[in-house]
Amino acid sequence: MSKGFLLIISGPAGTGKGTVCKELLERNKDILYSISATTRKPRTGEVDGVNYFFIDEEEFNRRIQKDEFLEYAYVHTNYYGTPRDFVIDKIDNGETVLLEIDVQGALQVKKNYSEAVLVFILPPTMEELRDRIVKRGTESEEDINRRFENAFKELKYIEEYDYFVINDEIQDAVLDVETIIKAERLKVKRNSNITDKIISKGAR
Numbered sequence: 001m002s003k004g005f006l007l008i009i010s011g012p013a014g015t016g017k018g019t020v021c022k023e024l025l026e027r028n029k030d031i032l033y034s035i036s037a038t039t040r041k042p043r044t045g046e047v048d049g050v051n052y053f054f055i056d057e058e059e060f061n062r063r064i065q066k067d068e069f070l071e072y073a074y075v076h077t078n079y080y081g082t083p084r085d086f087v088i089d090k091i092d093n094g095e096t097v098l099l100e101i102d103v104q105g106a107l108q109v110k111k112n113y114s115e116a117v118l119v120f121i122l123p124p125t126m127e128e129l130r131d132r133i134v135k136r137g138t139e140s141e142e143d144i145n146r147r148f149e150n151a152f153k154e155l156k157y158i159e160e161y162d163y164f165v166i167n168d169e170i171q172d173a174v175l176d177v178e179t180i181i182k183a184e185r186l187k188v189k190r191n192s193n194i195t196d197k198i199i200s201k202g203a204r
């Protein structure tokens with residue numbers, strides 16, 4: 001059985017990385033979405049082990065001390081983290097695990113798990129990025145300016161990534177990510193016994 005891998009997708013706010021991930025999962029049922037752990041309370045309809053792993057702060061801190069997260073962050077009064085065992089177990093079973101995360105989180109994962117495959121989602125232009133943020137209609141002018149400034153800062157980290165995808169048309173962007181996944185699945189290092197399989201098939 002070939003070894004799976006962790007696919008990280010990130011990029012500045014407004015690039016459409018969430019839409020890319022949603023479409024990718026809908027089109028590829030063999031890709032698993034990484035489930036995060038969090039200390040926040042479940043919202044109506046959320047299921048433990050499906051939407052999140054819901055744990056209390058004491059348990060979260062215990063797991064931090066035991067180095068059980070590939071990355072974690074404190075956001076809006078709650079902790080969020082990517083459980084190491086969940087991801088590694090799925091990878092060892094040959095699964096492709098998808099993690100959508102911000103740039104800082106992606107770099108944390110890369111530091112703790114160097115085999116991760118990092119994809120940076122880019123806008124066609126920075127002007128288009130600003131237009132997308134404005135069209136959301138959910139942020140104040142101050143928030144828009146801050147997100148736009150942060151986008152320029154995040155672009156500086158693109159050399160830490162393995163691939164980039166320009167999200168001009170969503171279907172084209174998803175196809176580019178699917179191409180990356182196919183190439184990664186065909187890497188020799190993930191299929192170390194492939195020659196033995198080919199030889200055994202030809203044996204009489």
